[in-house]
Amino acid sequence: MKVAIASDHGGVHIRQEIAKLLEELKIEFEDFGCDCETSVDYPDYALPVAEKVASGEFDRGILICGTGIGMSISANKVKGIRCSLCHDTFSAKYTRLHNDANILAMGERVIGPGLAREIAEIWLTTEFEGGRHAKRIGKITDYENKHL
Ligand code: RB5
Numbered sequence: 001m002k003v004a005i006a007s008d009h010g011g012v013h014i015r016q017e018i019a020k021l022l023e024e025l026k027i028e029f030e031d032f033g034c035d036c037e038t039s040v041d042y043p044d045y046a047l048p049v050a051e052k053v054a055s056g057e058f059d060r061g062i063l064i065c066g067t068g069i070g071m072s073i074s075a076n077k078v079k080g081i082r083c084s085l086c087h088d089t090f091s092a093k094y095t096r097l098h099n100d101a102n103i104l105a106m107g108e109r110v111i112g113p114g115l116a117r118e119i120a121e122i123w124l125t126t127e128f129e130g131g132r133h134a135k136r137i138g139k140i141t142d143y144e145n146k147h148l
Contacts, residue, residue: 003124004058006032006045008071010108011064017113018062018120027124030058046074053102054080061103062120068107075103079148082137087111092119096126098133 003022007015012034022029032049034040042065049061061083063071068085075083083103084095087110095101104123106116128134 001027001059001124002057003027003029003060003062004032004049004052005029005062005064006034006049007064007108008034008040008042008045008066009037010042010066011068011071011106012037012108014064014106014108014111014113014116015062017117018064021117021120022124025121025124042070043074046071047078050075050078050081050083050103054078059102060124063103063105064108064116065105066107066109068105068110072103072105075105079144080141082140086119086123087115089115089119089122092123093126096123097129098136100128100133100137 005015005018019031046063049063052058053061065071072083072085075081081103082099082101083105084101085105086092
């Protein structure tokens with residue numbers, strides 16, 4: 001699995017924690033910034049990562065901003081992206097099992113690095129269940145193919 005990660009200025013510390021986790025889990029990843037403590041615009045980081053996942057260049061993405069909301073709204077504009085904003089481990093598990101989420105968003109002003117790490121680990125290691133859930137995702141894909 002190949003993972004793309006990025007954050008805006010509001011998510012730098014959790015992004016660093018996620019990078020450590022990916023190293024420990026021996027999961028290949030690339031960090032797309034930001035490298036700054038000054039203010040940047042979250043769509044400039046969410047959209048390139050979402051496009052890399054949608055194109056198949058990366059299998060999954062993890063995006064962090066202050067709330068996680070800006071990142072998730074932006075990423076979900078890209079066709080083929082199912083980005084889930086998760087601040088608890090139950091949602092992280094079920095968005096993989098049932099929604100086959102390909103991007104995880106979290107907010108550094110909402111949760112701490114310890115919980116973010118647990119959420120990311122569960123999200124990275126849980127497989128999609130398929131079956132009836134695949135049929136539901138198919139309906140989203142059909143909509144995207146017809147309208148986007
Ligand atoms: C940046 O101040 C903040 O708006 C951003 O990190 C994020 O929370 C937006 O959704």
